[in-house]
Amino acid sequence: MIDVKDLVVSYGTATALEHVTLTVGRGELVALLGPNGAGKSTLANTLAGLLTPASGTVSIGGRLALIPEGRQLFPDLTVADNLALGGWRSGQRDPSPVYDLLPRLAELAGRRAGVLSGGEQQMVAFGRAMMSRPEVLVVDELSLGLAPNVTADLAAHLAELNRSQGLTVLLIEQNARLAFELCRRAYVLESGRVVTEGDSAELAGDPRVASAYLGGAIT
Amino acid sequence: MSAFLTYLLNGLAVGCAIALIASGLVVIHRVTGVVNFAQGTFAVVAGLCMSSLLGMGLPHGLSEVAAVLVAALAGLLTGLAAIGRRGTTALSALIITLGVGVLAYAVEIVLWGDQPRSAPGLAGSVIVAGARIQTQHLLVIGVTAATFVLLALFFGRTYLGKALTACASNPYAARVVGIDTRLMGLLAFALGGLLGGLAGVLVTPLRPISFDTDVTLIVNGFAAAVFGALTRPVITLAGALLLGVAETMAAGYGYGSHQLEIALGLMIVVMIVQAGRRPAVTQEST
Numbered sequence: 171m172i173d174v175k176d177l178v179v180s181y182g183t184a185t186a187l188e189h190v191t192l193t194v195g196r197g198e199l200v201a202l203l204g205p206n207g208a209g210k211s212t213l214a215n216t217l218a219g220l221l222t223p224a225s226g227t228v229s230i231g232g233r234l235a236l237i238p239e240g241r242q243l244f245p246d247l248t249v250a251d252n253l254a255l256g257g258w259r260s261g262q263r264d265p266s267p268v269y270d271l272l273p274r275l276a277e278l279a280g281r282r283a284g285v286l287s288g289g290e291q292q293m294v295a296f297g298r299a300m301m302s303r304p305e306v307l308v309v310d311e312l313s314l315g316l317a318p319n320v321t322a323d324l325a326a327h328l329a330e331l332n333r334s335q336g337l338t339v340l341l342i343e344q345n346a347r348l349a350f351e352l353c354r355r356a357y358v359l360e361s362g363r364v365v366t367e368g369d370s371a372e373l374a375g376d377p378r379v380a381s382a383y384l385g386g387a388i389t
Numbered sequence: 390m391s392a393f394l395t396y397l398l399n400g401l402a403v404g405c406a407i408a409l410i411a412s413g414l415v416v417i418h419r420v421t422g423v424v425n426f427a428q429g430t431f432a433v434v435a436g437l438c439m440s441s442l443l444g445m446g447l448p449h450g451l452s453e454v455a456a457v458l459v460a461a462l463a464g465l466l467t468g469l470a471a472i473g474r475r476g477t478t479a480l481s482a483l484i485i486t487l488g489v490g491v492l493a494y495a496v497e498i499v500l501w502g503d504q505p506r507s508a509p510g511l512a513g514s515v516i517v518a519g520a521r522i523q524t525q526h527l528l529v530i531g532v533t534a535a536t537f538v539l540l541a542l543f544f545g546r547t548y549l550g551k552a553l554t555a556c557a558s559n560p561y562a563a564r565v566v567g568i569d570t571r572l573m574g575l576l577a578f579a580l581g582g583l584l585g586g587l588a589g590v591l592v593t594p595l596r597p598i599s600f601d602t603d604v605t606l607i608v609n610g611f612a613a614a615v616f617g618a619l620t621r622p623v624i625t626l627a628g629a630l631l632l633g634v635a636e637t638m639a640a641g642y643g644y645g646s647h648q649l650e651i652a653l654g655l656m657i658v659v660m661i662v663q664a665g666r667r668p669a670v671t672q673e674s675t
Binding site: 218220236238242243244245246247251254255256258259263298302 | 548551552554555558559561562563564565566567568
């Protein structure tokens with residue numbers, strides 16, 4: 171579903187991703203771990219078609235939606251408008267299906283997105299992405315700045331969508347505990363390179379990954 | 390008293406024309422972040438086009454609509470030059486719009502010469518509360534009011550209008566959901582051209598227009614637009630009306646040669662005040 175081969179992405183002379191290769195199969199839920207500055211968001215933006223690779227290939231086997239880092243809502247517009255604009259590509263402007271999935275959003279529909287709490291904003295970002303009826307969802311830092319119970323709630327929704335609708339998910343995270351709980355497989359990215367990959371259970375037992383999870387560098 | 394009321398009503402009409410120029414500046418800046426210094430050119434192009442079309446025997450209505458559409462096309466072409474290439478910064482785009490304005494002088498002189506041109510508008514005048522006001526002034530006020538209502542409905546109620554607002558609000562997020570921000574920017578430039586053109590066809594019957602009239606128009610329009618921080622249409626309208634009334638009063642009471650200085654003075658004061666407030670605003674938004 172996501173097939174990235176030998177991907178190189180540069181900003182001017184600085185290389186953000188160096189020969190990254192990763193795959194996410196249809197219906198899989200895969201994590202991408204890495205510290206700040208590893209190139210995670212660069213990869214997310216490249217998958218979403220917002221950045222052009224310097225070399226390598228990116229192949230996406232279905233409609234892709236991105237929940238960007240930091241929510242990135244339209245703060246001056248209402249929740250309902252934010253959701254409606256999420257359907258720009260798919261042509262779906264009626265947010266009812268998203269309200270069925272996330273009923274809290276129906277209660278917030280008339281509120282300006284900029285005044286909501288972090289958890290509510292992440293829920294809007296989630297709903298906005300679902301408005302495009304994606305087959306692949308790339309989530310950039312689901313847990314960033316959110317209380318653990320809010321993160322757990324959103325993670326449960328992700329897992330449910332993966333189970334019930336076969337939604338393919340690439341979860342880009344710094345929170346390794348969350349990533350390993352949710353995903354069977356994971357990649358670890360550092361300084362623009364995939365340094366290790368494998369089953370979540372095995373990676374969780376890897377001292378180098380434990381070090382990264384604690385915020386240290388992988389050696 | 391009736392002289393005062395006459396100046397006030399005429400000033401409101403002048404302010405409305407300024408508001409149309411300023412609204413074009415605001416629409417383009419809101420969506421693209423670019424200050425379009427070619428905005429006055431759109432009005433000049435429309436005014437000159439209209440005078441030619443009427444001179445060729447085309448009827449009223451058709452001539453005005455065609456002239457406004459030409460101005461919208463001029464807006465689109467300016468947009469293509471200013472933001473057509475991805476990655477052009479707002480500052481570079483501003484310089485490009487200045488260049489477009491200067492280039493337009495040459496084109497206008499070739500096509501229409503350097504002498505001012507006028508065109509007939511609505512003839513006659515009406516008495517309002519003892520004050521005489523030209524019918525053309527009433528038309529300017531009516532069209533401006535309708536335009537601002539339509540703009541508010543377009544940006545507040547329509548899907549396309551909200552997509553344009555989204556580009557202004559968070560361009561990165563707009564791209565994330567699949568909105569082509571460059572296309573939206575070009576649309577904003579075309580809309581800006583249309584609004585400038587509307588001002589041109591309304592003003593030309595009131596005061597003759599020539600290739601360099603854009604300087605007066607852009608100074609006034611920019612003064613009103615900075616009053617609304619280049620983003621808020623309603624405050625821009627209020628600023629434009631204030632400016633129009635102040636200028637007309639000055640002219641009416643014998644300071645006619647200082648109209649432009651009033652606009653420039655107001656613009657400088659507003660910019661200094663806003664520059665002083667900016668750090669607080671920046672803190673709130675981060």
